[in-house]
Structure formats: structure tokens, C-alpha cells
Amino acid sequence: MRRDYFDLTVDGVGDGADSRSPPLVRIDFHGPAELLRGRLSGGGSDDGADGDDLLTADEIDVAFRLREPLGEADDPEGVVGVTNRYTGDFILELNETATDVLPFIHAARDATDDGDARYRVEIDVEGERLVAYDKDTFLVYDHEGNLLRSESLIPSGVEL
Numbered sequence: 779m780r781r782d783y784f785d786l787t788v789d790g791v792g793d794g795a796d797s798r799s800p801p802l803v804r805i806d807f808h809g810p811a812e813l814l815r816g817r818l819s820g821g822g823s824d825d826g827a828d829g830d831d832l833l834t835a836d837e838i839d840v841a842f843r844l845r846e847p848l849g850e851a852d853d854p855e856g857v858v859g860v861t862n863r864y865t866g867d868f869i870l871e872l873n874e875t876a877t878d879v880l881p882f883i884h885a886a887r888d889a890t891d892d893g894d895a896r897y898r899v900e901i902d903v904e905g906e907r908l909v910a911y912d913k914d915t916f917l918v919y920d921h922e923g924n925l926l927r928s929e930s931l932i933p934s935g936v937e938l
Contacts, residue, residue: 779817783809784872786858791885800896800912801885805860805872811903817869818901818909835911839863840899842879843919848926853877860899870901883916883931895931 785808790801807814818832844856854876860869886895899911918929 779809779813779870781857781872783807784870786872786874786878788878788882790889791881800889800898801882802898802900803882804900804902805870806902806905807870807908808904814870814901814903814908817867832909833862833869835913837863838869838911839915839917840913841917841919842874842876843923844876844921846921848876848920848929860901879918880929883918883929886916886931894933897931 785806787804787806788801789804790799815832839861840858841861842856842858844854846854848854856874856876856879857871858874858879859871861867862869882897883895886897890896894914896912896914897916899913900907901909901911914931914933916931918926920926
């Protein structure tokens with residue numbers, strides 16, 4: 779699936795954001811709907827033939843991996859990926875920069891009193907809601923594939 783099929787917008791980040799509301803990331807898909815539905819059905823099939831049940835929040839993972847070192851570029855580029863937690867298959871990927879993603883993670887941390895950050899992911903197809911997930915984990919990896927714990931959202935009590 780092509781990365782340019784996706785548009786990503788965020789709410790609840792920056793000035794004027796409600797500091798106690800979880801931030802929201804909205805991913806809008808502009809491609810063949812059956813392609814995305816098939817990947818979100820859990821079977822990995824691009825035609826959705828493996829079932830109509832879409833993956834739940836507990837069955838997906840969201841991560842950001844940098845393509846260049848965090849400290850060396852003004853606006854390091856990377857890839858946001860949503861994967862099937864059980865198979866490891868990529869559901870979708872899109873290009874983003876660290877200056878777009880890291881403030882989102884910080885806003886999720888700031889929106890909680892109990893230390894366990896939360897955020898919401900909504901995936902739309904041409905503006906129509908396909909799925910919405912409430913998540914508490916967002917892993918960030920450096921350009922060499924090492925987990926950046928200090929930049930990631932990892933719930934308390936979770937061992938990686």
C-alpha cells in the first residue's frame with residue numbers, strides 16, 4: 779500500500795489544546811477501501827476475504843521509526859507504522875517527521891494525572907470512519923532500530 783494514500787492530522791497538541799483530553803491522530807486513507815479493510819481484518823489479505831471482523835485496539839501496535847539520527851537533523855524524518863500485534867504484518871505506513879510525532883507523544887503524557895498516557899487513533903476512508911482505537915502505547919525507534927524509551931509511551935507495569 780502506498781504511503782501517499784494517507785493523510786495524517788492531529789488534534790489536542792500545542793497551544794489551545796485541552797491539557798486533560800487525550801490527543802487524537804486521524805489517518806485518512808485515499809485509496810481502494812477494500813485494500814485497507816483487508817489489512818485491518820486481521821488476515822492480512824488485501825481483499826478483505828479473511829473475514830469482516832476488524833482488528834481491535836488490543837490487536838494493533840503503533841510505532842514511529844526514525845530514518846536519521848534524532849539529534850543530527852533539524853526535522854528528522856521517519857515512518858509511522860500500524861501493525862498487527864500477532865502477525866507483525868504492516869497494516870499501514872506513512873511518512874512523518876519527528877517534529878510532528880514527538881509533540882503528540884508529549885501531549886498524551888501531559889493529558890493524564892495517573893501517569894498512564896492515552897491517545898486515540900481514528901482511521902477513515904475518504905472521510906468515513908472505518909475504525910477508532912484508544913491506545914496507551916506508542917513506541918519510538920531510532921534509525922538503527924533501537925527503542926527510544928524516553929520518547930515512547932509505555933504504560934507502567936509493561937515490560938518490553
